[in-house]
Amino acid sequence: MGRKRAGNNKFLKQFNESMILDLIRTHRAISKAELSQITGLSPTAMGLITSSLAEKGYIHETGTGESTGGRRPVLLELKPNSFYTVGVDLDVSYVKIILIDITGSIIHECSFTMFEEAGAELVLQRVENSIENLLKQFCIPDEKLLGIGFSVPGMVDIGSQDIILAPNLGWENISVESYLTQLSRLPIYVENEAMASAICEEWVGCCKGLDNFVCINIRSGIGAGIFTGGRLYKGVGGSAGEVGHIVVDENGPKCGCDNYGCLETMASTHRIEERMQRLIRQGSLSSLNSCEQLDEIEIEAIVKAAREGDESAKGILMEAARYLGIAISILVNTLNPSKIVLGKDFIKYADLVINHIKSIVDRKALKAAASKVEITSSALGEKSSAMGAAIIPLKKLFGK
Amino acid sequence: MGRKRAGNNKFLKQFNESMILDLIRTHRAISKAELSQITGLSPTAMGLITSSLAEKGYIHETGTGESTGGRRPVLLELKPNSFYTVGVDLDVSYVKIILIDITGSIIHECSFTMFEEAGAELVLQRVENSIENLLKQFCIPDEKLLGIGFSVPGMVDIGSQDIILAPNLGWENISVESYLTQLSRLPIYVENEAMASAICEEWVGCCKGLDNFVCINIRSGIGAGIFTGGRLYKGVGGSAGEVGHIVVDENGPKCGCDNYGCLETMASTHRIEERMQRLIRQGSLSSLNSCEQLDEIEIEAIVKAAREGDESAKGILMEAARYLGIAISILVNTLNPSKIVLGKDFIKYADLVINHIKSIVDRKALKAAASKVEITSSALGEKSSAMGAAIIPLKKLFGK
Numbered sequence: 001m002g003r004k005r006a007g008n009n010k011f012l013k014q015f016n017e018s019m020i021l022d023l024i025r026t027h028r029a030i031s032k033a034e035l036s037q038i039t040g041l042s043p044t045a046m047g048l049i050t051s052s053l054a055e056k057g058y059i060h061e062t063g064t065g066e067s068t069g070g071r072r073p074v075l076l077e078l079k080p081n082s083f084y085t086v087g088v089d090l091d092v093s094y095v096k097i098i099l100i101d102i103t104g105s106i107i108h109e110c111s112f113t114m115f116e117e118a119g120a121e122l123v124l125q126r127v128e129n130s131i132e133n134l135l136k137q138f139c140i141p142d143e144k145l146l147g148i149g150f151s152v153p154g155m156v157d158i159g160s161q162d163i164i165l166a167p168n169l170g171w172e173n174i175s176v177e178s179y180l181t182q183l184s185r186l187p188i189y190v191e192n193e194a195m196a197s198a199i200c201e202e203w204v205g206c207c208k209g210l211d212n213f214v215c216i217n218i219r220s221g222i223g224a225g226i227f228t229g230g231r232l233y234k235g236v237g238g239s240a241g242e243v244g245h246i247v248v249d250e251n252g253p254k255c256g257c258d259n260y261g262c263l264e265t266m267a268s269t270h271r272i273e274e275r276m277q278r279l280i281r282q283g284s285l286s287s288l289n290s291c292e293q294l295d296e297i298e299i300e301a302i303v304k305a306a307r308e309g310d311e312s313a314k315g316i317l318m319e320a321a322r323y324l325g326i327a328i329s330i331l332v333n334t335l336n337p338s339k340i341v342l343g344k345d346f347i348k349y350a351d352l353v354i355n356h357i358k359s360i361v362d363r364k365a366l367k368a369a370a371s372k373v374e375i376t377s378s379a380l381g382e383k384s385s386a387m388g389a390a391i392i393p394l395k396k397l398f399g400k
Numbered sequence: 401m402g403r404k405r406a407g408n409n410k411f412l413k414q415f416n417e418s419m420i421l422d423l424i425r426t427h428r429a430i431s432k433a434e435l436s437q438i439t440g441l442s443p444t445a446m447g448l449i450t451s452s453l454a455e456k457g458y459i460h461e462t463g464t465g466e467s468t469g470g471r472r473p474v475l476l477e478l479k480p481n482s483f484y485t486v487g488v489d490l491d492v493s494y495v496k497i498i499l500i501d502i503t504g505s506i507i508h509e510c511s512f513t514m515f516e517e518a519g520a521e522l523v524l525q526r527v528e529n530s531i532e533n534l535l536k537q538f539c540i541p542d543e544k545l546l547g548i549g550f551s552v553p554g555m556v557d558i559g560s561q562d563i564i565l566a567p568n569l570g571w572e573n574i575s576v577e578s579y580l581t582q583l584s585r586l587p588i589y590v591e592n593e594a595m596a597s598a599i600c601e602e603w604v605g606c607c608k609g610l611d612n613f614v615c616i617n618i619r620s621g622i623g624a625g626i627f628t629g630g631r632l633y634k635g636v637g638g639s640a641g642e643v644g645h646i647v648v649d650e651n652g653p654k655c656g657c658d659n660y661g662c663l664e665t666m667a668s669t670h671r672i673e674e675r676m677q678r679l680i681r682q683g684s685l686s687s688l689n690s691c692e693q694l695d696e697i698e699i700e701a702i703v704k705a706a707r708e709g710d711e712s713a714k715g716i717l718m719e720a721a722r723y724l725g726i727a728i729s730i731l732v733n734t735l736n737p738s739k740i741v742l743g744k745d746f747i748k749y750a751d752l753v754i755n756h757i758k759s760i761v762d763r764k765a766l767k768a769a770a771s772k773v774e775i776t777s778s779a780l781g782e783k784s785s786a787m788g789a790a791i792i793p794l795k796k797l798f799g800k
């Protein structure tokens with residue numbers, strides 16, 4: 001039994017350290033006395049744990065707090081720039097890399113574009129080079145890097161972390177790690193992009209401390225990251241949150257999944273752009289009629305036109321929003337979440353359509369659930385998935 | 401600190417006792433040595449915990465297990481008939497009461513009908529009388545009854561446990577406890593009927609040990625109980641699982657929620673019966689044409705006719721199943737569950753339509769998720785909600 005009990009004690013020590021580290025994180029700065037009070041651990045035990053965390057370099061002492069009578073207590077906080085993680089957002093023809101430290105602060109971010117059918121080998125080679133350069137530039141040795149997280153617009157196997165299918169990248173059954181010749185020495189994590197965004201919103205965004213919420217990302221596809229009971233919900237195979245394939249109009253166009261009128265075919269950025277292009281070709285009155293390259297009309301131009309009063313552009317965004325509202329109503333009835341956060345390209349036109357979405361949800365979802373949900377756009381902009389991917393190795397450290 | 405630490409120890413003791421009790425339950429019969437091995441707790445600590453559980457009357461020794469060399473170990477199991485709970489399923493004009501013991505075995509069940517608009521006071525008075533008689537009949541003193549669970553076809557407030565709205569009962573803002581003049585001396589729990597069924601399937605039914613599954617009940621309404629990460633998922637206000645209001649046909653009839661073509665308006669028992677009655681009125685060829693009281697054609701008669709080859713009856717059931725398939729596809733994409741269990745009235749015609757539902761889900765849901773889900777009908781029959789309600793007080797004892 002001796003060995004087994006020692007094993008249990010080691011596990012307990014690690015559990016306690018992670019818990020205390022997470023309390024320090026969520027409080028930003030906190031005294032040992034307060035930590036004792038919250039956890040019920042004795043001051044002696046707390047002293048041992050915080051010393052161990054300081055020795056490992058995760059925390060340090062900072063300033064002093066309010067006195068409650070005696071000496072003003074020394075506060076503990078996470079030690080900035082002590083440990084790092086990297087997050088990589090792999091999107092269609094576009095890669096974003098973010099370096100953050102243990103506190104979740106962004107140290108550096110960069111991005112590059114790739115031609116569309118570059119393939120996993122070429123893309124991941126370039127990612128690898130960029131990260132190696134980044135580590136050199138910031139003089140980060142391996143032992144200070146907690147890991148690298150990848151965000152992909154597709155399904156990730158819950159066990160192997162292989163990318164099962166990322167249709168918009170054209171990737172199928174890809175093991176990210178197997179393409180990394182150098183970086184595979186470090187812990188590698190792979191996550192669906194909407195789930196990565198949800199992780200980010202919960203850690204540093206607008207869903208801190210929320211148990212039940214949904215993040216919906218709108219870009220080339222539409223997907224959701226769902227939190228239930230305070231945890232990312234992945235489903236049995238890791239493919240939960242595929243809300244882009246909720247049928248919102250049976251008479252809609254055919255989707256890649258072989259159904260008709262999936263949300264993705266009615267409200268993704270790509271489909272919004274296509275619809276605008278088609279409208280102009282059909283001779284609709286629009287300020288975008290003067291565009292020389294119809295195929296190059298992108299969401300930014302459509303949003304700009306809508307803001308300047310272009311009724312066609314406005315109509316297309318409102319129609320996409322209506323379909324989003326229908327799908328969100330289903331999620332509100334089914335999941336009764338406290339928040340729905342819309343992100344990625346949606347942020348570009350959120351102010352124009354969000355009230356329309358809210359009014360549809362108020363009408364279509366049951367009152368009890370609709371009255372409890374806040375629908376909002378993400379404040380994290382384009383970075384939520386890269387940030388979320390970077391947070392995954394951090395979460396392991398904090399026992400999450 | 402002394403008092404605080406004593407408090408922690410008490411909490412730890414209770415936590416350990418609940419954990420061991422649950423291990424004994426899930427293993428049915430298990431030795432102390434095996435319990436030590438699983439938990440890592442020392443034989444001495446385990447001896448103290450199991451003695452305490454035996455003293456309280458929850459467990460007893462039973463037979464002996466396989467020897468692994470030395471003496472054959474004594475096995476521990478839950479002690480039948482030591483403690484009890486009661487579950488009450490309140491449905492439209494029908495009440496079911498089940499008495500179970502600590503092992504989950506049914507000791508007694510009974511049911512009675514009420515006229516449809518009986519109202520909460522009358523119904524709950526009659527329930528109270530029945531339970532008091534039951535306790536007398538089986539000589540169960542209060543200290544042996546862990547509590548009473550109520551299942552209702554409606555939304556239950558997650559905090560107060562008040563029934564917010566049970567539209568088919570016509571109940572709104574009802575505190576069950578306040579109507580119980582005698583039984584309020586016991587712990588009272590109130591739960592949505594589909595959630596109660598899900599609790600039951602996980603505890604004693606076909607979802608034992610499953611983390612992520614959905615139970616859908618079809619009766620006067622349609623609702624779901626969802627498990628995520630091994631726990632019942634209730635949402636922020638307790639109204640998760642309202643899948644009866646997923647719009648499955650925009651051209652369908654108006655629903656009580658003011659939308660058109662909700663699943664409930666296309667596939668609930670009530671609507672199946674209504675459609676059959678209308679079809680006959682319109683002169684459709686059916687073996688049910690000879691019924692004298694059209695308004696009294698019930699689901700059982702429709703199912704019987706379908707089994708005997710009546711094409712109209714079959715067609716109506718298949719149509720309802722198709723809409724169920726559409727809604728289930730959305731749940732499969734969104735929640736990626738390992739199982740979908742269909743219960744209540746559905747059981748009566750499951751064999752006629754379940755393959756149709758499976759084929760729709762295979763076609764409409766994404767392959768990755770559709771290939772991982774098993775769609776089945778509940779084996780618990782009409783009792784799942786009453787049983788689930790009875791299990792709620794048990795779960796508290798087992799620390800669940």
